[in-house]
Protein backbone atom coordinates (compact mmCIF):
# COMPACT_ATOMS: atom_id res chain seq x y z
CA UNK A 146 0.00 0.00 0.00
CA UNK A 147 1.29 3.46 -0.90
CA UNK A 148 1.59 5.51 2.28
CA UNK A 149 1.87 9.17 3.21
CA UNK A 150 3.10 10.94 6.33
CA UNK A 151 1.86 14.40 7.14
CA UNK A 152 3.75 16.81 9.39
CA UNK A 153 1.71 19.84 10.27
CA UNK A 154 2.21 22.61 12.77
CA UNK A 155 2.13 26.35 13.07
CA UNK A 156 5.00 28.07 11.27
CA UNK A 157 8.14 28.04 13.44
CA UNK A 158 7.27 24.82 15.32
CA UNK A 159 10.10 22.90 13.68
CA UNK A 160 8.47 21.01 10.78
CA UNK A 161 11.26 21.73 8.32
CA UNK A 162 13.91 20.72 10.86
CA UNK A 163 12.17 17.44 11.69
CA UNK A 164 11.22 16.56 8.11
CA UNK A 165 14.77 17.25 6.84
CA UNK A 166 16.16 15.02 9.55
CA UNK A 167 13.80 12.19 8.64
CA UNK A 168 14.61 12.47 4.96
CA UNK A 169 18.34 12.40 5.59
CA UNK A 170 18.10 9.31 7.80
CA UNK A 171 15.40 7.35 5.94
CA UNK A 172 16.07 7.06 2.21
CA UNK A 173 12.68 5.50 1.47
CA UNK A 174 10.91 8.76 2.35
CA UNK A 175 10.29 11.27 -0.42
CA UNK A 176 9.58 14.92 0.36
CA UNK A 177 6.49 16.30 -1.31
CA UNK A 178 7.63 19.55 -2.90
CA UNK A 179 4.69 21.97 -2.77
CA UNK A 180 3.92 24.73 -5.21
CA UNK A 181 3.71 28.29 -3.89
CA UNK A 182 3.28 31.84 -5.11
CA UNK A 183 5.64 33.10 -2.36
CA UNK A 184 8.97 34.50 -3.52
CA UNK A 185 11.98 32.25 -2.82
CA UNK A 186 14.18 33.02 0.21
CA UNK A 187 17.87 33.45 -0.54
CA UNK A 188 18.78 29.82 0.18
CA UNK A 189 15.80 28.27 -1.57
CA UNK A 190 15.93 26.48 -4.91
CA UNK A 191 13.05 25.91 -7.35
CA UNK A 192 12.09 22.24 -7.25
CA UNK A 193 13.86 21.59 -3.94
CA UNK A 194 11.98 23.52 -1.22
CA UNK A 195 9.08 24.54 -3.49
CA UNK A 196 7.98 24.91 -7.05
CA UNK A 197 7.85 28.72 -7.15
CA UNK A 198 5.02 29.67 -9.50
CA UNK A 199 3.62 32.94 -10.74
CA UNK A 200 0.09 33.60 -9.48
CA UNK A 201 -1.41 33.14 -12.98
CA UNK A 202 0.29 29.78 -13.43
CA UNK A 203 -0.92 28.63 -9.99
CA UNK A 204 -4.50 29.70 -10.79
CA UNK A 205 -4.42 27.95 -14.13
CA UNK A 206 -3.40 24.70 -12.39
CA UNK A 207 -6.24 25.15 -9.87
CA UNK A 208 -8.70 25.45 -12.77
CA UNK A 209 -7.20 22.30 -14.34
CA UNK A 210 -7.71 20.35 -11.06
CA UNK A 211 -4.00 19.65 -10.78
CA UNK A 212 -3.93 20.10 -6.99
CA UNK A 213 -4.56 17.47 -4.33
CA UNK A 214 -5.20 20.46 -2.04
CA UNK A 215 -4.27 24.10 -2.02
CA UNK A 216 -4.80 27.05 0.26
CA UNK A 217 -4.26 30.74 0.65
CA UNK A 218 -2.07 30.08 3.71
CA UNK A 219 -1.28 33.77 4.19
CA UNK A 220 -3.19 36.66 2.69
CA UNK A 221 -2.38 36.71 -1.03
CA UNK A 222 0.10 33.80 -0.78
CA UNK A 223 -0.96 30.39 -2.07
CA UNK A 224 0.51 26.97 -1.30
CA UNK A 225 -0.59 23.61 -2.64
CA UNK A 226 0.30 20.01 -3.35
CA UNK A 227 0.25 18.91 -6.98
CA UNK A 228 -1.18 15.43 -7.69
CA UNK A 229 1.75 14.88 -10.05
CA UNK A 230 4.16 15.22 -7.11
CA UNK A 231 2.57 12.33 -5.19
CA UNK A 232 2.53 10.15 -8.31
CA UNK A 233 6.17 10.98 -8.98
CA UNK A 234 7.25 9.89 -5.48
CA UNK A 235 5.10 6.77 -5.38
CA UNK A 236 6.43 5.70 -8.76
CA UNK A 237 9.90 5.83 -7.18
CA UNK A 238 8.65 3.52 -4.41
CA UNK A 239 8.83 6.24 -1.75
CA UNK A 240 6.56 6.94 1.21
CA UNK A 241 5.52 10.56 0.73
CA UNK A 242 6.22 13.01 3.54
CA UNK A 243 4.41 16.36 3.68
CA UNK A 244 5.24 19.63 5.41
CA UNK A 245 1.95 21.49 5.15
CA UNK A 246 -0.11 23.85 7.27
CA UNK A 247 -2.68 22.55 9.74
CA UNK A 248 -5.81 22.79 7.57
CA UNK A 249 -3.96 21.39 4.55
CA UNK A 250 -2.78 18.48 6.69
CA UNK A 251 -6.33 17.65 7.75
CA UNK A 252 -7.52 17.80 4.13
CA UNK A 253 -4.81 15.39 3.05
CA UNK A 254 -5.62 13.03 5.93
CA UNK A 255 -9.29 13.06 4.89
CA UNK A 256 -8.32 12.02 1.36
CA UNK A 257 -5.94 9.23 2.32
CA UNK A 258 -7.52 7.82 5.53
CA UNK A 259 -5.54 4.85 6.89
CA UNK A 260 -2.96 5.27 4.15
CA UNK A 261 -1.90 8.42 6.01
CA UNK A 262 -0.31 9.17 9.37
CA UNK A 263 -0.97 12.75 10.44
CA UNK A 264 1.44 14.17 13.01
CA UNK A 265 0.94 17.51 14.72
CA UNK A 266 4.17 19.11 15.88
CA UNK A 267 3.54 21.49 18.73
CA UNK A 268 5.88 24.14 20.13
CA UNK A 269 6.11 24.15 23.96
CA UNK A 270 4.39 27.58 23.97
CA UNK A 271 3.57 30.65 21.88
CA UNK A 272 6.41 32.65 23.43
CA UNK A 273 8.92 29.95 22.43
CA UNK A 274 7.44 29.87 18.93
CA UNK A 275 7.85 33.64 18.59
CA UNK A 276 11.42 33.44 19.80
CA UNK A 277 12.29 30.67 17.31
CA UNK A 278 10.74 32.60 14.44
CA UNK A 279 12.68 35.74 15.42
CA UNK A 280 15.92 33.80 15.58
CA UNK A 281 15.27 32.21 12.18
CA UNK A 282 15.12 35.80 10.81
CA UNK A 283 13.35 34.88 7.59
CA UNK A 284 10.36 37.17 8.09
CA UNK A 285 9.94 40.89 8.57
CA UNK A 286 8.07 41.93 11.73
CA UNK A 287 4.55 42.22 10.26
CA UNK A 288 4.85 38.79 8.64
CA UNK A 289 6.02 37.44 11.96
CA UNK A 290 2.92 38.82 13.65
CA UNK A 291 0.76 37.26 10.94
CA UNK A 292 2.38 33.87 11.54
CA UNK A 293 1.90 34.03 15.31
CA UNK A 294 -1.77 34.98 14.95
CA UNK A 295 -2.30 32.07 12.60
CA UNK A 296 -0.46 29.78 15.03
CA UNK A 297 -2.90 30.60 17.82
CA UNK A 298 -5.78 29.56 15.56
CA UNK A 299 -4.03 26.41 14.34
CA UNK A 300 -3.23 25.10 17.82
CA UNK A 301 -6.93 24.36 18.25
CA UNK A 302 -6.79 21.53 15.73
CA UNK A 303 -4.20 19.27 17.32
CA UNK A 304 -6.77 16.76 18.63
CA UNK A 305 -7.80 15.90 15.07
CA UNK A 306 -4.37 14.48 14.37
CA UNK A 307 -3.23 10.86 14.78
CA UNK A 308 -0.22 11.88 16.90
CA UNK A 309 0.90 15.01 18.72
CA UNK A 310 4.61 15.60 19.21
CA UNK A 311 5.83 18.43 21.43
CA UNK A 312 9.02 19.95 20.06
CA UNK A 313 10.83 21.03 23.19
CA UNK A 314 14.29 19.41 23.20
CA UNK A 315 15.23 18.89 19.59
CA UNK A 316 17.20 15.65 20.03
CA UNK A 317 14.26 14.00 21.76
CA UNK A 318 11.81 15.25 19.14
CA UNK A 319 13.92 13.85 16.30
CA UNK A 320 14.28 10.47 17.96
CA UNK A 321 10.57 10.22 18.73
CA UNK A 322 9.61 11.35 15.20
CA UNK A 323 11.82 8.62 13.75
CA UNK A 324 10.26 6.03 16.03
CA UNK A 325 6.69 7.01 15.08
CA UNK A 326 7.47 7.03 11.36
CA UNK A 327 9.30 3.67 11.41
CA UNK A 328 6.40 2.10 13.26
CA UNK A 329 3.92 3.38 10.66
CA UNK A 330 5.88 2.20 7.65
CA UNK A 331 6.78 -1.06 9.37
CA UNK A 332 10.51 -0.54 9.28
CA UNK A 333 12.94 -1.49 12.04
CA UNK A 334 15.77 0.93 12.88
Ligand code: ADP
Nearest residue numbers: 156157158159160161162277281312313314315
Ligand atom coordinates in the same frame (compact mmCIF):
# COMPACT_ATOMS: atom_id res chain seq x y z
P1 ADP B 1 8.77 25.38 10.54
O1 ADP B 1 9.24 24.60 9.36
O2 ADP B 1 7.70 24.66 11.32
O3 ADP B 1 8.38 26.78 10.21
P2 ADP B 1 11.59 25.37 11.38
O4 ADP B 1 12.01 23.95 11.27
O5 ADP B 1 12.06 26.33 10.35
O6 ADP B 1 9.99 25.47 11.57
O7 ADP B 1 12.03 25.85 12.84
C1 ADP B 1 11.93 27.21 13.23
C2 ADP B 1 13.22 27.65 13.90
O8 ADP B 1 13.33 27.01 15.18
C3 ADP B 1 14.46 27.24 13.12
O9 ADP B 1 15.42 28.28 13.21
C4 ADP B 1 14.95 25.98 13.84
O10 ADP B 1 16.36 25.82 13.72
C5 ADP B 1 14.53 26.24 15.28
N1 ADP B 1 14.15 25.03 16.04
C6 ADP B 1 13.45 23.95 15.62
N2 ADP B 1 13.27 23.06 16.63
C7 ADP B 1 13.87 23.59 17.73
C8 ADP B 1 14.03 23.14 19.09
N3 ADP B 1 13.52 21.98 19.55
N4 ADP B 1 14.68 23.95 19.94
C9 ADP B 1 15.19 25.14 19.51
N5 ADP B 1 15.09 25.62 18.24
C10 ADP B 1 14.44 24.85 17.35
Ligand code: 5GP
Nearest residue numbers: 156179180216218224225226244245246249
Ligand atom coordinates in the same frame (compact mmCIF):
# COMPACT_ATOMS: atom_id res chain seq x y z
P1 5GP C 1 6.87 28.90 4.54
O1 5GP C 1 6.46 30.14 3.82
O2 5GP C 1 7.43 29.18 5.91
O3 5GP C 1 7.75 28.01 3.72
O4 5GP C 1 5.55 28.00 4.77
C1 5GP C 1 4.37 28.56 5.20
C2 5GP C 1 3.36 27.52 5.57
O5 5GP C 1 2.79 26.92 4.41
C3 5GP C 1 3.93 26.38 6.41
O6 5GP C 1 3.04 26.18 7.50
C4 5GP C 1 3.90 25.22 5.47
O7 5GP C 1 3.73 24.00 6.16
C5 5GP C 1 2.67 25.54 4.63
N1 5GP C 1 2.65 24.82 3.37
C6 5GP C 1 3.70 24.51 2.57
N2 5GP C 1 3.29 23.80 1.51
C7 5GP C 1 1.95 23.65 1.63
C8 5GP C 1 0.96 22.97 0.83
O8 5GP C 1 1.24 22.36 -0.18
N3 5GP C 1 -0.31 23.05 1.28
C9 5GP C 1 -0.65 23.71 2.41
N4 5GP C 1 -1.93 23.70 2.75
N5 5GP C 1 0.25 24.34 3.18
C10 5GP C 1 1.53 24.30 2.80
